[in-house]
Amino acid sequence: MNDARNAIERLVALLSRLPGVGKKSAGRMAYHILDADPAYARMLAEELAGFHAAIHRCSICGSFTETDPCPVCSDPGRDSSIICVVERAQDVRVIEESFGNGTSTEFRGLFHVLGGLIAPLDGVGPDKLSIGQLLSRIRSGAVKELILALNPTIEGDTTALYLQKILKDYPVEVSRLASGLPVGGDLEYADRLTLSRSFRGRIKV
Amino acid sequence: MNDARNAIERLVALLSRLPGVGKKSAGRMAYHILDADPAYARMLAEELAGFHAAIHRCSICGSFTETDPCPVCSDPGRDSSIICVVERAQDVRVIEESFGNGTSTEFRGLFHVLGGLIAPLDGVGPDKLSIGQLLSRIRSGAVKELILALNPTIEGDTTALYLQKILKDYPVEVSRLASGLPVGGDLEYADRLTLSRSFRGRIKV
Numbered sequence: 183m184n185d186a187r188n189a190i191e192r193l194v195a196l197l198s199r200l201p202g203v204g205k206k207s208a209g210r211m212a213y214h215i216l217d218a219d220p221a222y223a224r225m226l227a228e229e230l231a232g233f234h235a236a237i238h239r240c241s242i243c244g245s246f247t248e249t250d251p252c253p254v255c256s257d258p259g260r261d262s263s264i265i266c267v268v269e270r271a272q273d274v275r276v277i278e279e280s281f282g283n284g285t286s287t288e289f290r291g292l293f294h295v296l297g298g299l300i301a302p303l304d305g306v307g308p309d310k311l312s313i314g315q316l317l318s319r320i321r322s323g324a325v326k327e328l329i330l331a332l333n334p335t336i337e338g339d340t341t342a343l344y345l346q347k348i349l350k351d352y353p354v355e356v357s358r359l360a361s362g363l364p365v366g367g368d369l370e371y372a373d374r375l376t377l378s379r380s381f382r383g384r385i386k387v
Numbered sequence: 388m389n390d391a392r393n394a395i396e397r398l399v400a401l402l403s404r405l406p407g408v409g410k411k412s413a414g415r416m417a418y419h420i421l422d423a424d425p426a427y428a429r430m431l432a433e434e435l436a437g438f439h440a441a442i443h444r445c446s447i448c449g450s451f452t453e454t455d456p457c458p459v460c461s462d463p464g465r466d467s468s469i470i471c472v473v474e475r476a477q478d479v480r481v482i483e484e485s486f487g488n489g490t491s492t493e494f495r496g497l498f499h500v501l502g503g504l505i506a507p508l509d510g511v512g513p514d515k516l517s518i519g520q521l522l523s524r525i526r527s528g529a530v531k532e533l534i535l536a537l538n539p540t541i542e543g544d545t546t547a548l549y550l551q552k553i554l555k556d557y558p559v560e561v562s563r564l565a566s567g568l569p570v571g572g573d574l575e576y577a578d579r580l581t582l583s584r585s586f587r588g589r590i591k592v
Contacts, residue, residue: 188453189441190480193434199427200416211405213477216451220439222404227435229398234425236394246421248393272418275395 190216242319244295244312245274254278254293263326264291267316267345269333271295277331291329294319299337300344308344320352327355334361334379395421447524449500449517450479459483459498468531469496472521472550474538476500482536496534499524504542505549513549525557532560539566539584 190212198208215223239245240252247253254260254274266289268274274293281288296311319325330345332338342358349356362380363372372380395417403413420428444450445457452458459465459479471494473479479498486493501516524530535550537543547563554561567585568577577585 189434189438190451193431193438196427196431196434199423201419202412202415207407209477209480210407213451213475213480214406215435215438216442216476218404222401223435223438226398226401227432229394229401230420230428230432230435233394233398233420233428237421246395246418270418271421272414275414275418 239271239295243274243293244271244297244315245293246271259290261291263324264289264329265294265316265319265325265327266291266329266331267294267296268331269296269299269338269341273331289329291327296332296341299332299335300341301337302340311341313345313348317348317352320349320354325354327357330356330358332358334359444476444500448479448498449476449502449520450498451476464495466496468529469494469534470499470521470524470530470532471496471534471536472499472501473536474501474504474543474546478536494534496532501537501546504537504540505546506542507545516546518550518553522553522557525554525559530559532562535561535563537563539564 193212193215194205194208197203197211198205200208203211215226236248237246238248238250240247240250240255242251242255245252245254249256266277268277274295277289277293294312294316296313296316298306298311300306300308300311320328328345328349330342332342346356360383362376362383363369369377398417398420399410399413402408402416403410405413408416420431441453442451443453443455445452445455445460447456447460450457450459454461471482473482479500482494482498499517499521501518501521503511503516505511505513505516525533533550533554535547537547551561565588566581567588568574568581574582
């Protein structure tokens with residue numbers, strides 16, 4: 183902790199390793215922390231110190247949780263016949279936050295975190311993902327529908343295709359999130375691929 | 388520290404109090420920290436825990452420092468006849484970083500941190516700023532020039548005018564940083580006031 187640089191530069195160097203934080207914003211953050219009540223830095227330090235120890239992977243769905251199974255998997259009010267398959271644990275949080283933690287009608291099912299996407303160029307094959315666990319959840323449970331909530335990227339498409347193929351022999355319905363124009367977006371700024379998907383996925387009104 | 392929300396939400400809430408960090412980027416940061424080596428969270432926690440205790444105000448210039456006087460004030464290689472007057476301690480860092488910590492020819496003088504700008508509407512009068520200390524530095528030392536490096540805002544202008552007035556009786560030259568178009572900027576995007584300043588401050592070529 184005590185190298186030659188001073189405390190401000192050390193904190194700036196650490197903060198600028200956070201995503202989306204450059205050296206300038208890390209500097210602003212450090213001075214903001216200095217100007218703020220010391221209790222703030224203390225609380226942040228405490229949370230960070232205990233962060234990794236407090237958070238585990240849910241043994242059922244693979245999302246980050248403090249309890250095992252996670253609150254979603256252990257909630258009897260959730261519809262266990264629908265599983266939403268996501269790439270990363272943070273995707274669970276995005277969906278839960280958007281839909282009011284399962285209280286909205288949009289999605290009240292469970293989750294499954296793949297832990298990545300198939301990316302042959304990066305050496306990530308299907309064996310690196312938690313597909314085996316997903317299949318045993320399907321086999322053992324009353325799962326009727328799988329919603330693939332994978333990013334509309336080459337890796338997401340590849341993984342979705344792979345899952346569709348191996349899931350053909352299982353009695354589950356498989357769907358994928360619609361891809362198209364973002365709400366509030368402008369045709370003018372849509373790229374060709376997004377536009378083409380929004381045409382192919384057009385909905386009768 | 389242990390309220391009902393889980394560790395991720397508590398960290399997200401704390402991180403989103405940082406400047407320029409919304410709830411979404413705080414979430415990305417929290418998951419980044421989870422994915423990273425636990426040593427990173429530990430180092431960040433340690434720096435934050437000791438941060439306020441390590442940093443003091445320099446008793447001469449008022450900037451943040453671990454030693455007193457600060458490295459700039461105690462550097463015999465700096466030109467003590469020039470003092471650059473700034474609003475906040477972080478401005479010292481910006482100028483030092485830009486000019487290679489006094490190794491460039493642009494600025495090799497000392498600093499004085501006012502600790503704010505005159506803002507009558509916010510109840511900040513000249514008495515709230517370290518103007519008395521600045522005057523005694525001028526009286527006791529061999530100060531020949533003051534560079535007012537205050538933001539080109541109403542508060543910065545007011546403070547600069549006030550300083551110019553009270554410094555009239557002192558044998559020091561007072562200047563202010565040039566205001567005008569940013570380098571690499573475009574006339575098209577300059578606001579009227581900036582453009583008008585760049586006209587008034589035009590330089591013969």
